[in-house]
Amino acid sequence: MDYPEACDSPTKLRALAEQLKQTFGDLPYWKRQAQPEAAAYPGGAMKVAILDDYQNRSLTLADWSAVARRAEITVFSDHLAAPDAVIERLRPFGVLCVMRERTPLPRAILEQLPRLKLIVSTGRRNASIDLTAAEEHGIRVAPTGYSATPTIEMTWALILASARHIAGESHAVRQGRWQSTIGRELSGRVLGVLGLGNIGTPVARIGRAFGMSVVAWSQNMTPEIATAAGATLVSKHDLFSRADWLTIHLVLSQRTRGLVGAAELAEMQPTAWLVNTSRGSIVDQAALIDALTTRRICGAALDVFEVEPLPGEHPFRTLDNVLATPHIGYVAEDLYRTFYGDAAATIAAWLEAHPEF
Numbered sequence: 632m633d634y635p636e637a638c639d640s641p642t643k644l645r646a647l648a649e650q651l652k653q654t655f656g657d658l659p660y661w662k663r664q665a666q667p668e669a670a671a672y673p674g675g676a677m678k679v680a681i682l683d684d685y686q687n688r689s690l691t692l693a694d695w696s697a698v699a700r701r702a703e704i705t706v707f708s709d710h711l712a713a714p715d716a717v718i719e720r721l722r723p724f725g726v727l728c729v730m731r732e733r734t735p736l737p738r739a740i741l742e743q744l745p746r747l748k749l750i751v752s753t754g755r756r757n758a759s760i761d762l763t764a765a766e767e768h769g770i771r772v773a774p775t776g777y778s779a780t781p782t783i784e785m786t787w788a789l790i791l792a793s794a795r796h797i798a799g800e801s802h803a804v805r806q807g808r809w810q811s812t813i814g815r816e817l818s819g820r821v822l823g824v825l826g827l828g829n830i831g832t833p834v835a836r837i838g839r840a841f842g843m844s845v846v847a848w849s850q851n852m853t854p855e856i857a858t859a860a861g862a863t864l865v866s867k868h869d870l871f872s873r874a875d876w877l878t879i880h881l882v883l884s885q886r887t888r889g890l891v892g893a894a895e896l897a898e899m900q901p902t903a904w905l906v907n908t909s910r911g912s913i914v915d916q917a918a919l920i921d922a923l924t925t926r927r928i929c930g931a932a933l934d935v936f937e938v939e940p941l942p943g944e945h946p947f948r949t950l951d952n953v954l955a956t957p958h959i960g961y962v963a964e965d966l967y968r969t970f971y972g973d974a975a976a977t978i979a980a981w982l983e984a985h986p987e988f
Contacts, residue, residue, distance in 0.1 A: 677702040677988045678746075679726040679978060683733035684708050692964070693971035697979035702726065710734070710940060718743045725749070725988060726981070728974045731961065733939070735759035741768055748988070751775065751977050753970035754961075758883065771981070775973035779829045781963035785956075786834050786908045789932035790817070790876050793904045793954050815875075818842030823874025824862060825891075826909075827852060831880030832860040846870055849881065871898040876906055883910035893918035899928045908960045911936040920946050923953060934960045 679702045681689045687708045689695075695704060705724075710733060711717050718740055721727065726749045729736070736750065738761045747770050752760060754777045765772050792798060795814035803811045822838035824831050824847040831847070838845045839861040847862040848870040857864035871877060877899065881887045891905070892915040899905070905928060907914060916937050922928050923946075930952035939958055941947060947955050982988065 677726065677982065678724045679704045679728065680721060680724040681706045681728045681974075683710050683730045685710075686962075688967065689728070689971045692968050693975045695971075695975045698975055698982065701979075701982045714740055722746070726978055727751070728971075728978070729753070729757070729760075730970070732757055732759040736765075737761045738764035741765055741770065748985075749773065749978065749981050751974040753777075753974060773977050773981075775977070776969045778966050778969065779833070781966050782830050782908050782960040783833045783837070784963075785934060785960040786830070786878055786880075786906060787837055789906050789908065789934065789954060789956070790822075790878065790904075793876070793906070793930060793932045798954055817876075820844070820875040821846060821873050823847070823870045823877040824860075824880060825849060825870065825877065826880040827856055827860045827862065828880060828882070830908075831878075834878060834880060835860040835862045846873055850886065867895070868898060871895050872900070874899070874903055876904045878906040879909045879913055881909055881913055883912055887913050889913070889915050891915065891919075893921070896922040896928060901927065902929050904929055905931045906933075907931070908934045911939070920950075923950050926952070930954065934958055 679698060681704065684706050685708060687706065689706055690704070698704060702725075707720070711720060717734060721740075721744055723746065724744075725746045727736075727747065728751045730753050736759065741747065741761060741764045747768075750760060750765065750770060750772045751774075752772060753775045755774050757772075757774075760772060762772060794817055796812040799812060800810075803809070817838075818841060820843050822835070822843040822845045824835045824838070824845060826849045827835060827847050835845045835847060845860075845862040846865045846869065847857050847860065848865055848867050852864055854864045865873070879891065881890070890913055896905070896918055899922075905914070905919070911933070919931060923931055932954040933947060934956045935958055936945075936947065938945075941955070941957070947953050
């Protein structure tokens, strides 16, 4: 089988992994012995690292047996931020499975990993990997399947939780109190959607189901795109000034970085909420902290941050008008099965296509 073609087809990869399983049996990971051909790789068997598996579920949500018969698998459930520490940890590995953008792999790191041959990045794209540097150093970068459903659902979890003060009321019950806030209905309110892509469009349609008036804007949006999503295209100013909840659904790029700044936040109503399940850097962090501290806006429901994990003393951890979650928009069982299942199949196919390792 031609490997590049197989890598682009998760179905074929899973079929190949099943063939390997039938051929070699079902040897437990902890009893795996390196295959003879692995000796050609410097230092013995090929080593595979699974990074940032915070919940330590990668090996239970997918079948890695075809990989384990040809390589040594190491799972890291902690996160390293310092580049020198990342390099030191990853230097022995020839294959990396990275979870989204948790551990950036810029040129300065890739150049220090001479054994690295393959990176499987969960999801369709990973802006934190220097693809040019990877190509120059002969490192193949492969994606996995993806579904926007968990992030769409997470967006509405944050909107509903902010509207009805779910986190605060739940905490109050634990402390022995009873009914300390008054919520707001969504019906009749205005939902502002910044970006109508794979996530923003379903979010807008769900807003209509709640009886909300939906307005939208982005730099390249047309009236036809907005209408198809059940929204009305408005100006950027009207988007921010009219929205009761403004939810962000843009890809982070040079054009969108800092797109929501002090000027945009100043246009929002004092009763409005900002919701971000996209990327933290789309919003000017200092401007948002100022708007929240001075009560210029009612609150922010945030699942993404400029620096992740969020530093321990960050204001977003303590401001009473911030509903913060630890970037769990995509952290859902079925999507994780896709991520790790496709990663295992891709790595198994690559190992089969490269017996020299």
